[in-house]
Amino acid sequence: MELKVYTLLGRAGCGKGTQAKLLTEKFGLIYIGSGDLLRKRVKQNDFTGQKTGQTMKTGALVPTSLIFMLWIDRLEKIKQGDLAELKGIIFDGSPRKLIEEELLEEALGWYEWDRNYKAILIDISRQEAFDRLTKRRQCAQCGQLIPYIGAYKTLEKCDKCGGELLVRQDDTPEAINLRLDLFEKEVAPVIEHFAKKGTLVKINGEQPIEDVQREILSKIA
Numbered sequence: 001m002e003l004k005v006y007t008l009l010g011r012a013g014c015g016k017g018t019q020a021k022l023l024t025e026k027f028g029l030i031y032i033g034s035g036d037l038l039r040k041r042v043k044q045n046d047f048t049g050q051k052t053g054q055t056m057k058t059g060a061l062v063p064t065s066l067i068f069m070l071w072i073d074r075l076e077k078i079k080q081g082d083l084a085e086l087k088g089i090i091f092d093g094s095p096r097k098l099i100e101e102e103l104l105e106e107a108l109g110w111y112e113w114d115r116n117y118k119a120i121l122i123d124i125s126r127q128e129a130f131d132r133l134t135k136r137r138q139c140a141q142c143g144q145l146i147p148y149i150g151a152y153k154t155l156e157k158c159d160k161c162g163g164e165l166l167v168r169q170d171d172t173p174e175a176i177n178l179r180l181d182l183f184e185k186e187v188a189p190v191i192e193h194f195a196k197k198g199t200l201v202k203i204n205g206e207q208p209i210e211d212v213q214r215e216i217l218s219k220i221a
């Protein structure tokens with residue numbers, strides 16, 4: 001069976017993480033999330049560990065060279081594992097710019113996993129992303145996160161425990177706009193790059209989570 005290798009792209013709030021997990025479970029893929037790798041790296045309490053922790057707190061980007069060290073390390077470990085069991089790999093949270101995509105393709109070529117490599121773009125508009133990031137809520141009682149999507153938008157009480165729902169904002173509107181600006185500037189060229197190669201799978205992200213997944217499955221089958 002052909003190995004499946006995907007990278008997930010999309011604006012903050014598009015639901016990449018959720019879809020990455022669903023795909024990981026569905027096909028038994030190995031998940032490589034930059035955020036997870038970085039949080040693990042922080043635990044090594046050396047210079048890079050400490051600085052990575054501080055950098056992530058401010059929302060700034062850690063350098064590409066560091067991301068690559070972590071990715072290569074992970075890919076090498078996968079190569080050493082049981083390859084007969086390997087169904088595929090899914091990348092979440094990167095590439096964040098064109099040079100990272102170019103390096104990733106080189107690395108996938110090196111490990112001989114580049115034959116069936118595609119990008120899945122969960123497409124939501126900038127306005128939709130902004131709304132989702134500024135209007136999502138959290139249950140004051142059980143902590144459940146209520147995304148600003150579909151029927152959840154009008155939910156009055158927590159559907160699990162009946163608790164009160166409060167707007168939850170991790171970032172200021174300025175910080176959110178900065179992230180969305182970075183997407184236009186850095187990730188849009190990555191999307192263009194995949195489109196030119198004919199390996200971009202574009203999905204409408206402005207529909208319920210199950211429909212997003214259905215569309216992905218129908219397009220990558």
Ligand SMILES: [Zn+2]
Pocket residue numbers: 139140141142143144158159160161162163
């Ligand atoms: Zn609740």
